Amino acid sequence: MAGLFRPGPLGVDLGSSSVKVIGLSGKKVSIAAFMDVPPVERENETLLINRLHDFFKGLNIIGKEAAVHIPGILSFIRTINLPPMPQGELREAVSWEIKRQLPYPSEDAVYDYVAMEIADSIVVTFASAERKNVQRYIFPLKESGLNVVAVDVAPLALIRALQPWGTGNTILLDIGAKNTEINIIKSGALRLTRSVEMGGDLIKSQLIAEGLSGEESERILREGHAEKLKETLDQFLKEVYRSIDYYKANFKEKTFAEVILTGGIAINPAIKDYFSHMFDIPVSVPNPFDGLVIKDESLRSLGPRFSVAIGLARRSG
Secondary structure, three states, rough: OOOOOOOOEEEEOOOOOEEEEEEEOOOEEEEEEEEEOOHHOOOOOOHHHHHHHHHHHHHHOOOOOEEEEEEEEHHHEEEEEEOOHHHHHHHHHHHHHHHOOOOOHHHHHHEEEEEEEOOEEEEEEEEEEEEHHHHHHHHHHHHHHHHEEEEEEHHHHHHHHHOOOOOOOEEEEEOOOOOOEEEEOOOOOEOOOOEEEOOOOHHHHHHHOOOOOOHHHHHHHOOOOOOHHHHHHHHHHHHHHHHHHHHHHHOOOOOOOOOOOOEEHHHHHHHHHHHHOOOOOOOOOOOOOOOEEOHHHHHHHHHHHHHHHHHOOOOOH
């Protein structure tokens, strides 16, 4: 089994309703493609494998090496501070800490870590998942023709893609179709991550419950006014504030510098405007394609959908 942070040349983000593929060659985007996956096919493994195989075959990437990720609900991520020490001692200390904190036996786990020196300490983020869950999640990707050489976690991919290097506390929200990842970052290091089961699909289901068609609900989600989305967005905000309160209490922090939005629904400018109104700090929607050369310029406006895939493709070790 590949380590969680081993590099891979293609970034492949298999979400709950779509798959995104990114290939990078320096600053050039060699491959950028996405495909929506209907719920009936996403939930049926055989149908999913067939659909993915046809998609990957059309991109001519069958057999190519790829870095993928597992969703937050299947991963265990923690950040710890350690005193400066030699690499050999660091590996031993982190290994002991991982085994101490894991909620399941270490022999059943796949885990790895990244370390960053900050001031007079080493900030270590380690990620783990049960081996059986990793194997089950990546099985459709392997069966559809990819050579999966790395399994990562979304928060670290997002840090690489969006590069929130400010010294203040940054809230990074990745709002997907079914889940939202709430991440808090300081000086480029992940300090806290939570996964909550609400996303774009929740907004659409509430709009449909109000009598709108599925097509109209999708349109409002992508480009509608925030007033139509207010009820569900307030639920997102409640979870964000809960995470902020926990972070302040446990990390002895008082202020935040910025909120970063990414994920599919962040494309709707009304979402950013609403969050800007509700927070008393700047809110931004960075485009992970910025600074990259991309052949199909029409995909640039969809940049937030590709954040995780770009971060996976940017792995350096």
